[in-house]
Amino acid sequence: MFDYVGGIADWKAAGLPFEGIADRRERVAEATRSDPIICRPDEPIVDVRSRQGIDRWEIAAVVDCDGVVVGRLRPAALEGPDDRLVKEVMEPGPSTVRPDGLLQPLVDRMERRNAPHVLVTTPQGNLLGILFQEEGRRVLAGESPTRIWRDCDGCPGRWAASAD
Amino acid sequence: MVTPIDRAELLRLIETEDTQVVDVLPRREYDESHLPGALSIPLRELTPETVADLSTQKPVVVYCHDGL
Numbered sequence: 001m002f003d004y005v006g007g008i009a010d011w012k013a014a015g016l017p018f019e020g021i022a023d024r025r026e027r028v029a030e031a032t033r034s035d036p037i038i039c040r041p042d043e044p045i046v047d048v049r050s051r052q053g054i055d056r057w058e059i060a061a062v063v064d065c066d067g068v069v070v071g072r073l074r075p076a077a078l079e080g081p082d083d084r085l086v087k088e089v090m091e092p093g094p095s096t097v098r099p100d101g102l103l104q105p106l107v108d109r110m111e112r113r114n115a116p117h118v119l120v121t122t123p124q125g126n127l128l129g130i131l132f133q134e135e136g137r138r139v140l141a142g143e144s145p146t147r148i149w150r151d152c153d154g155c156p157g158r159w160a161a162s163a164d
Numbered sequence: 165m166v167t168p169i170d171r172a173e174l175l176r177l178i179e180t181e182d183t184q185v186v187d188v189l190p191r192r193e194y195d196e197s198h199l200p201g202a203l204s205i206p207l208r209e210l211t212p213e214t215v216a217d218l219s220t221q222k223p224v225v226v227y228c229h230d231g232l
Binding site for chain 1: 165174185194195197224225229230
């Protein structure tokens with residue numbers, strides 16, 4: 001016999017499906033992209049600059065060897081000397097959200113705070129993905145995340161706004 | 165003997181073996197939400213009779229809310 005110690009709280013926090021009559025309002029997990037650009041604290045920024053898709057990125061997650069978020073990196077941070085390390089230019093300890101939280105109030109909060117994106121983690125801080133405010137809005141408007149992200153083919157970590 | 169496992173091990177068991185998942189939370193909480201396919205056997209109702217339908221030949225995983 002096994003005991004799943006984390007219980008259903010851990011299961012939901014990971015954004016996994018569940019059954020029952022619980023509140024079916026949209027959750028953060030439904031609009032969370034699982035393909036953020038990731039870098040390590042001890043990487044030289046020159047290595048991050050050469051990463052595929054970096055030309056269209058807005059934010060990168062900095063994670064330690066256990067996958068725990070320790071910081072975030074904005075494009076301007078890569079403009080320094082090649083030998084600088086990510087940990088020297090990252091913003092440490094960024095705010096993160098859980099995937100089982102309600103999407104609507106989070107997107108509203110992001111809008112009020114002018115926050116275009118937020119990292120999504122487990123309660124233990126392990127990176128699960130990234131939520132973009134505009135993608136959250138589209139999901140709340142009834143668009144399928146799959147369709148939204150198909151529009152974004154080839155732009156890791158970013159949905160490319162369509163011409164229309 | 166009960167072996168503690170994490171989510172990754174639970175997912176592995178579900179994917180690779182015919183695992184029986186048992187929710188021991190009160191029935192009302194089970195009705196609210198539970199793992200896909202989980203059986204409900206509230207902790208207070210655990211008796212030889214209520215677990216009689218579980219196979220002893222297959223893994224059994226129990227869970228509650230958050231381990232507290």
